[in-house]
Amino acid sequence: MNFGFKKVASYRRHRFAAPALIVVALISLGTTFSMASALTGGPHMVGAEQTTLVQEGKEIFARGCSSCHGINAEGGNIAPALVGVGAAAVDFQVGTGRMPMADMSQQAMRKRPVYNAEQTAALAAYVASLAPGPAAVNDAQLTFERDGNTAQGGELFRTNCAMCHNFAGQGGALSQGKYAPTLMGVEPKHIYEAMITGPQSMPVFSDKVITPAEKLSIIKWIKAAESEPNLGGASLGRVGPVTEGLLVWTLGLGILIGIAVWLAMKAR
Amino acid sequence: MSNEISKFSDPGLPEHVHRKTDTDPKAEKRAEQQVAILFVLSAFFTVLTIYSYIFIKTNTFIFLPIMGDTNAHQFFLGIGLAGSLLFIGFGAVHWAKQLMPDTEVVAMRHEMRSEDVDREDFVQTVKERAGTAGLGRRSLIKRSLGLAVGLIGLTPLVMLRDLGPLPRKQLNTTSWTKGTRLVTDPGNRPIHVNDLEVGAVAQVLPELPTGTERTLENIGTDAVLLIRLRPEDFQLDSERLSWTHEGIIAFSKICSHMGCAVALYEQQTKHLLCPCHQSTFDVTRAAKVIFGPAARPLPQLAITVDSQGYLVAQQGFTEPIGPSFWERSS
Amino acid sequence: MKKSEKIAGSVANYVDERTGAAKWLKKNLTKVFPDHWSFMLGEICLYSFIILLLSGTFLTFWFDPSQREVVYNGSYAPLSNLTMSASYASTLHISFDVRGGLLMRQIHHWAALIFMAGIIAHLLRVFFTGAFRKPREFNWLIGVGLVTLGIVEGFLGYSLPDDLLSGTGIRIAEAILQAIPVVGSYLAFFAFGGAFPGHVFIPRIYTVHVLLLPGIFLALITVHLMLVWYQKHTQYPGPGRTEKNVVGYPLMPVYMAKAGGFFFIVFGVTAFLGAVASINPIWLYGPYTPGQISAGSQPDFYMGWLDGLVRMAPPIETHAFGHTISWNILIPGLIIPGILFTGMALYPFIESWITGDKTEHHLLDRPRNVPNRTALGAMSLAFMLIILINGGNDIIATHFHLTINQIMWFTRIGVIVIPPIVFVITKRLCLSLQRADRELVLHGKETGRLVMLPHGEFVEIHQELTPAQKFILTQHEQPEPLAIPDTDAGGVRNPAGIKGKIRSRMSKANAEQVSAPSETEAKAIDGGHH
Structure with missing residues (x-):
């Protein structure tokens, strides 16, 4: 008996298709994460291409971001400086639709991205060109399917992530209306980028504290939890006993009292 | 005035209205069939239960509306069990309601109090019997019995003594001492001062001497959270500032309120939040409590680096970690 | 027909010749029970208790109540090769490697929640209709005992799997023990056999959970039912119903069929919940270690109010003469619950002292006709609900886009302000309902x-x-x-x-x-x- 995970595994196999895995095999993890490298978009990019990308990014930045972050990304009253945040931060914030922010609420929400993948890459290249920072993660690095260890990832997740994101990655409350968002449906590369850049309330998880291999394990566990079918019936949101209590008072006692009313009613 | 007022009188039990099943033989027959159908349904569900148990593989999944991908074995087994039980119940109740006599019956109550004669008799008996024992007269026996019975209660208390050791100083001690390296949890890797960038956190434990196994009791007292800030963010007195190293500060992760793991660090506000009772601690002010029920800051661990640049404790904790207890002095 | 009557006759003969119970049985088989849906609430509790005994026994066949460390190698892949306690591993084994094990676990847990919800609903019915009045004070006291023990039993029960969530609960219970002045740290060390979490706690609470408390439950429930039987059930007022009679259906056959049928229905509904809704998915929580925690760590609902009370407590501790008293734990964790439960137990005696009423009552009150009691009940309910809301403030905050700080302050103030307002409103409401009744008549x-x-x-x-x-x-x-x-x-x-x-x-x-x-x-x- 292998509870559903065989099925889950095959599901993921077709999503992160074979070609990606071949590329993955060619690239070693350590070099890609070297902090000194300000290159974005993978190692196949060459100088001229890079310059145009930066130029394009600069234009998008001037139009879409500079009103808050300043014309040279030096920051403003309402938004932080982006010099040195690196391509990973841009890829995460723009790629998950958090930036540009729709309104000045407590915290930027995940939503449909405003910029497409190319525009995001251009923005990332521009910001990375300002000062070195963590590079964006490409799919080739995300070998969690092959290199990750689900159980170890769960252990790491419970020690480092569950206190905010809840035991099943459903998210949770922080102070003053901030919240840790749900991790369900988040792209693996965005999870990875969040860990290395520490967006918003989230702290940074350095590569020496949680190694790149361990990060892949965490992603593997999150993806396993995400696609884990309901082993015991409707999941009730996987938020613990609160919804269970709610259900027992409404559905449980509700049905029983309904039946009791029928039972005590005089037949006609 | 009260004499003239009469309450509305009790019209008595309403007349019995016959059910359809009492008057119409067809309806009676129908009800009988309905009950039988319910019982047969139950039998069908029992078959489903047994079938599910034996033939549905435990790793079969089906998609159900609302519920999503669900384990078919567990689902059908449960539905079978529920159906087999529910339909017996429905059948029995339907039977009772439709076919068993539904005329309401009146039974009289008796007062709980016994008859006066019986009560007097009882009191008399007790007095007599007690008198024969002479409890009232023999005060020596009475007192010594009181002593014996009073003391015997101590036996179970004493006998439970070996449930556990005395606390002694154990609540005040952790595995941290001068020079203990901070290692990652999990992983047990030492942490170099350059390993943490600003805004980073690390869940750490003390490095144990080789050959020592880490127990849960160790983790329950030793767990520490390491945070790196910009040194200028600190608002600490000089002593506490000397307990930090290049912006790296360490706190006990065991909440000073009720012992939950306080590891919820908000990087922007630099607050630590306990997910159990929402005590909020300000990291820049030595984990001062700014919200919630905790009354004390989290104990701070003084850290520095060893010759190789790895983070180590300057000393053990200077106060007991975790929730308060009577013998705690501050 | 003839044949079955003959069989029934010979069975009756067989029993009577050996027990001489014919007279007693005849009297009791024709015993009259009044019919009303609210009288079934107590039965829900009784039946869920039986379900708990049955499903619980099933679970004990595989459960290993030990904190011995083992390496998991069962079929749940995401926990493979992790070190965990034997009790956690065996709970996983029951869930995934025993067919029907997960169903039974879920039935057991749902039955526990229905048991507690049923007790509370039953208690409210008894309170608001005045069924606790003379001669039923003993049964009220037994009921208060049962609800208190139910909370303890439930807490011990969900603590047994030794998962991350329940371990956190035990940690908090340990902190409450430790906070007791003078003897606290001794009590904690005795209970846990040393420093928390130790290796003896799970086996110890196992014995209490499966032997000691169920035994006490069985005894108390038996006395509770015997008293109901002996004192005859109360009834709602109506034409033909007086303090001197009881109007209803005879035990045999109507009530037997209805009550027996209802047992199957309660069991069926519980099994239905066990089949369709996941409860306490311990495999997602992970094994307990004191260094880990999950966001939204809450107890089950019957403890939730206590957690909410602890959350809203002001941060007060006294440090004097080298000793510490944690008021922030003692007040919400022990003192207020103590006052609440003592007050609840004493209520029938307080009411009878106030009214000077020493007569027997078998007819129930319509809540509106006793405005003070009804208002007091509504006020207590409001108090419990507010602190219960605070017990789930983090879940509420994320789902309704509020902040935990707002909810905390709302409930901190609300818990003092709202109950008295509820009292006044309820009392006025009762009086207007009385006025409406008067108009109607x-x-x-x-x-x-x-x-x-x-x-x-x-x-x-x-x-x-x-x-x-x-x-x-x-x-x-x-x-x-x-x-x-x-x-x-x-x-x-x-x-x-x-x-x-x-x-x-x-x-x-x-x-x-x-x-x-x-x-x-x-x-x-x-x-x-x-």
Whole structure:
């Protein structure tokens, strides 16, 4: 008996298709994460291409971001400086639709991205060109399917992530209306980028504290939890006993009292 | 005035209205069939239960509306069990309601109090019997019995003594001492001062001497959270500032309120939040409590680096970690 | 028919020849039970208790109550090769490697929640209808004992799997023990066999959970039911129902079929919940270690109010003479619950002291006719609900886009302000309902039909109530305030002291009622009309 995970595994196999895995095999993890490298978009990019990308990014930045972050990304009253945040931060914030922010609420929400993948890459290249920072993660690095260890990832997740994101990655409350968002449906590369850049309330998880291999394990566990079918019936949101209590008072006692009313009613 | 007022009188039990099943033989027959159908349904569900148990593989999944991908074995087994039980119940109740006599019956109550004669008799008996024992007269026996019975209660208390050791100083001690390296949890890797960038956190434990196994009791007292800030963010007195190293500060992760793991660090506000009772601690002010029920800051661990640049404790904790207890002095 | 009668006869003969129980059995098999849906709430509790015994026994066949460390190698892949306690591993084994094990675990847990919810609903029914009055005070006390033990039993039960969530709960329980002045750290060390979490706690609470407490439950439930049997069930007021009789259906066969059928229904509903809704998915929580925690760590609902109370406590500790007293734990964790449960246990005696009522009651009150009690009940309920809300403030915050700080402050203030407001509103509501009853009896029901009188005036036709309806609305006794003199014969003020004064005030408040209409009044009005 292998509870559903065989099925889950095959599901993921077709999503992160074979070609990606071949590329993955060619690239070693350590070099890609070297902090000194300000290159974005993978190692196949060459100088001229890079310059145009930066130029394009600069234009998008001037139009879409500079009103808050300043014309040279030096920051403003309402938004932080982006010099040195690196391509990973841009890829995460723009790629998950958090930036540009729709309104000045407590915290930027995940939503449909405003910029497409190319525009995001251009923005990332521009910001990375300002000062070195963590590079964006490409799919080739995300070998969690092959290199990750689900159980170890769960252990790491419970020690480092569950206190905010809840035991099943459903998210949770922080102070003053901030919240840790749900991790369900988040792209693996965005999870990875969040860990290395520490967006918003989230702290940074350095590569020496949680190694790149361990990060892949965490992603593997999150993806396993995400696609884990309901082993015991409707999941009730996987938020613990609160919804269970709610259900027992409404559905449980509700049905029983309904039946009791029928039972005590005089037949006609 | 009260004499003239009469309450509305009790019209008595309403007349019995016959059910359809009492008057119409067809309806009676129908009800009988309905009950039988319910019982047969139950039998069908029992078959489903047994079938599910034996033939549905435990790793079969089906998609159900609302519920999503669900384990078919567990689902059908449960539905079978529920159906087999529910339909017996429905059948029995339907039977009772439709076919068993539904005329309401009146039974009289008796007062709980016994008859006066019986009560007097009882009191008399007790007095007599007690008198024969002479409890009232023999005060020596009475007192010594009181002593014996009073003391015997101590036996179970004493006998439970070996449930556990005395606390002694154990609540005040952790595995941290001068020079203990901070290692990652999990992983047990030492942490170099350059390993943490600003805004980073690390869940750490003390490095144990080789050959020592880490127990849960160790983790329950030793767990520490390491945070790196910009040194200028600190608002600490000089002593506490000397307990930090290049912006790296360490706190006990065991909440000073009720012992939950306080590891919820908000990087922007630099607050630590306990997910159990929402005590909020300000990291820049030595984990001062700014919200919630905790009354004390989290104990701070003084850290520095060893010759190789790895983070180590300057000393053990200077106060007991975790929730308060009577013998705690501050 | 003939054959079955013969069999029944010979069975009866067989039993009677050996026990001489014919007379007793005859009397009890024709015992009368009144029918009302709210009388089934207690049965829900009884049946879920039986379900708990059955499903619990099933679980014990595989559960290993030990904190011995093992390496998991069962079929749940995401926990493979992790070190965990044997109790956690065996719970995983029950869930994934014993067919029907997960179903039974879920049935057991759902039954526990239904047990507690049923007890609370039953308790509210008994309270609001005054069923606890003489001669049923003992049963009220047993009931309070059962709800208290139920909370403890439930907590111990969900602590057994030794998962991350339950371990956090035990950690908090340990902190409460440790906070008890003078003996706290000793109690904690004795309970846990040393420093937390130790290796003995799970086996110890296992014995308490499966042997000691169920035994006490069984004994208390037996006495509870015997008293119900012996004292005969209360009934709602109605035509033909008096303090001296009980109107209903005989045990054999009607009530046997209904009650027996209801057992299967309760079991069926519990099994249905176990089949369709996941509860306590311990495999997602992970094994317990003191260094980990999950966001939204809450206890089950029957402990949730306690957690909410602890969350809202002000951060006060006393440090003096080298000792610490944690008021932030003691007040919400022990003192307030102690006051609540003691008050609940003593309530029947307090009420009877205030009203001076020492007579037996078998007819239930309509809640509106006892405004003070109803208001007090509503007030207590409001208090519990507010602290329960705070117990889930983090889940509420994320789902309704609020902040935990707002909810915390709302409940901190609300817990003091709202209950008294609820008391006043409920009391006023009861009195207006009494007034409405009075109107109904004296002037009939509004039909909405307008009729033009010969001289052109429009009037609404009021339909007179039936005698039975009038009787139900007017049959209740109305309390008179106790006559406690302010001065005694010699002119000394306040002979009964402060106690007498309180009693007199409360009794006056209790007697505040809209006078129930009498036939005399109705006749007078009738006379006036025609």
